[in-house]
Amino acid sequence: MVNIKINGIDYQVEDNISVLEACRAVGIEIPTLCNDDRLQPHAACRLCIVEVEGKRGFEASCSLKVWDGMAVETHSPRVMKARADILDLLFSNHPEDCLTCEKSGDCKLQDYCFEYGVEKGSYVGEKKDYPVDYSNHFYSYDPNKCILCGRCVRVCSELQCTGAIGLEGRGFSTKVSTPFDMGLAQSTCVSCGNCVAVCPVGALMPKRKEKVRYWDMEKVKTTCSYCGVGCQMELLIKGDKVVGVEPADGKANNGLLCVKGRFAYSFVNHPDRLKTPLIKRNGRFEEATWDEAYNLIVDRINGIKADSGPEAFAGLTSARCTNEENYIFQKLFRAVIGTNNVDHCARL
Numbered sequence: 001m002v003n004i005k006i007n008g009i010d011y012q013v014e015d016n017i018s019v020l021e022a023c024r025a026v027g028i029e030i031p032t033l034c035n036d037d038r039l040q041p042h043a044a045c046r047l048c049i050v051e052v053e054g055k056r057g058f059e060a061s062c063s064l065k066v067w068d069g070m071a072v073e074t075h076s077p078r079v080m081k082a083r084a085d086i087l088d089l090l091f092s093n094h095p096e097d098c099l100t101c102e103k104s105g106d107c108k109l110q111d112y113c114f115e116y117g118v119e120k121g122s123y124v125g126e127k128k129d130y131p132v133d134y135s136n137h138f139y140s141y142d143p144n145k146c147i148l149c150g151r152c153v154r155v156c157s158e159l160q161c162t163g164a165i166g167l168e169g170r171g172f173s174t175k176v177s178t179p180f181d182m183g184l185a186q187s188t189c190v191s192c193g194n195c196v197a198v199c200p201v202g203a204l205m206p207k208r209k210e211k212v213r214y215w216d217m218e219k220v221k222t223t224c225s226y227c228g229v230g231c232q233m234e235l236l237i238k239g240d241k242v243v244g245v246e247p248a249d250g251k252a253n254n255g256l257l258c259v260k261g262r263f264a265y266s267f268v269n270h271p272d273r274l275k276t277p278l279i280k281r282n283g284r285f286e287e288a289t290w291d292e293a294y295n296l297i298v299d300r301i302n303g304i305k306a307d308s309g310p311e312a313f314a315g316l317t318s319a320r321c322t323n324e325e326n327y328i329f330q331k332l333f334r335a336v337i338g339t340n341n342v343d344h345c346a347r348l
Helices: 019-025 077-092 108-115 151-159 194-198 259-263 290-308 323-337
Strands: 002-006 009-013 049-052 058-060 071-073 139-141 166-168 175-177 204-206 218-223 232-238 241-247 278-281 284-287 315-317 342-344
Touching (some): 049 077, 077 108, 151 166, 241 259, 278 290, 315 323, 323 342
Parallel strands (some): 002 071, 315 342
Antiparallel strands (some): 002 009, 049 058, 049 071, 139 204, 166 175, 278 284
């Protein structure tokens, strides 16, 4: 542990952590656009700057380690003005379409501009004017809204390990691009959408069939059913309809998802989806209660087992179940019914 002073108050914090981590540990929130706890500090956005006693300029709190006796000012007038100037520079080269932007309500640039009183960009001059990339089936990329925080690039290379995008150019011409600027559809992108999940603005947005606002949606945490890994995710619900998916921070997935978990959710809303058990009566399937279905299954199992023995049964389970569900399934057949005739479609 080390003793540091933050905004005139003495604290004891863990050694070898960043100033940003130390401030968050004691309940002091510092704005940041490029930071991600899963990635190495990047210090790209400079919005997390602080004043450190004995230092001439500002320091990026995300990459600066604490030391014993350190004194930090996180919200001094100089720091607040510098952050406002940074936001002013960003917003001056940003489309002023917040009223129609789908990211409105979940945009960190919008939130910070509100917090620091930046109503419009005061720097007049040339603005970015790039074509929007709609080539990916599941999301779009608008480089004009990109603030060059680098989170998408680093998540793609460091966590997803695909390396489909990178920063190209220098100075004003810098932008996030695919190799040879051929577009996402021609890159090595696997459409996982993890870049979309970390984008703090509206540069990377999922393609949706209907217009939604973030404040209209409710989040429901669940487990992805596409395989047995157990990835955690948040279903975005509007009314009684699933309109999107966002990754949740679970031990199995660390805030990441694959293309199926992130974008292949529309089957949930299909009108032909079964919502109740069906029992065949007189040659036709009819809706039944769960109790009726369970009782029928138990009666048939007991009858067949009495007549033909447990080896008359076989169980086939699905890869689209959690490991826990498949474990219970094979225990049902081995321990309750009494047969080892169990197979699984994923072995192919």
